[in-house]
Amino acid sequence: MNGATHTAAAHRMQLIPSPAFACFVTGTDTGVGKSLVSAALLRALARHYPRVVGMKPVAAGTIHTPQGPASEDALQLRAASTVAVPPALDNPVLLPDPLSPHLAAERAGVRISVPALQARYEALCEHADAVVVEGAGGFLVPLAEDCTIADLAQALAIPVVLVVGLRLGCLNHALLTAQAIRARGLPLAGWVANQIDPDMAAVEDNVAYLRRHLGAPLLGRIGYLTQPLSAAVELALPPEWLRR
Template identity: 50%
Template sequence: MPPRPSASWFIAGTDTDIGKTLIATALLHALAANGVRAAGMKPVASGAQWRDDAWHNDDVGRLCAASSVSVPSAWMNPYLMREATAPHLAAAAEGKYIDIAHILHCHAQVSAMADVVVVEGVGGFAVPLNDEVDTADLAQALALPVILVVGLRLGCINHAVLTAQAIAARGLPLAGWVANVIDADLAHMDGTLHTLATRLPAPLLGCVPRLSVPTAAAAAAHIDFSSLAAWPAGVFSPLF
């Protein structure tokens, strides 16, 4: 297989607990299935449990498990806070300062080890990281194409359109979006999807239903990543 240039995507969400990690791991799974050396990265994570003499975050663990390249945890997740709250508040409580320059350094190190880096944001697109910057600033500094995860529930059209506008305002390309069903009983599900498709300026990559076991492989079966323009044609075989 010929060598490929390094690439990255930034996974953003319309809110917190919307399925960013599930979609990020699905993308990592699809990349690995196509022979691409891919690594996940979660620059900032809030909420950790003490196990095996160390603090662990579940999202970080899932990204590690789905990655086909192993990278040092200090680069993959440079900022881990114990309290499951807004990252700038959790960091302040622990006397930490989330520095975008350090995240960029870590991303460069991870990029040197993998063909693709899948960078998952924290919370929604504009969650504060410290008193000066937020996750939108981080995405802009990384200068990566964005994949938007839209949680399908009441109110998601407004959230998705506003997030897409915020992404565009930062000069970032919206490479695609994935619908992730949060409320399986959402009224007018098909109509909501149609409305989103007409208002979001990027291709719909897939719609992930409520999964009894939400694994990377199960989610990937509902997504077609082949239209992602940030990667040369032919990387993704027709697995979906």
């Protein structure tokens, strides 16, 4: 990033309403446990902040509920939040088809705009002391032809937590994602190791390598779960996250 881009990011950080803590959760791929970790982060933060709320800016794929179509991810975040906000704030873009967001949006006739999502985040921040924003898919997943999840994270200008799905290939995926996060001028605030392959070989060796090379604190390890529940996940929050 050049100096002008860093200056613009710093300017955005001054303009966006600042809760006491906020982070952006991304993953090495889709299906690696971002919602599980995001909800666990909300539960951990709720022990230190009275008003915690999760945000799923873009969700692709819905389930039927008595209140109408909803995102499973958004519902999981709402269950772990201590503040209830309108869906327009915590899940502003809800797309029916379980596809890459840019394709699901095209099918639905929806235009996803990073500035619009940023505005919803700013409004959400007025209701919370701590906010956890969950991305969609991996860090470079497209939201439209001209923007990605990385662009959204950069616009929000908040630290990033990386969920690493432990399976063959995770070292490459994790290190490339960490590199992409830092290339956007964003701090990698921590990472979580989630074993999604029950038969993965050399799990301990892989985790040890990432601990040496990711350059960020390991917030927690999740063993293989047949029925993932955020209440069963314990994460260690760095002390600096808790400063008021």
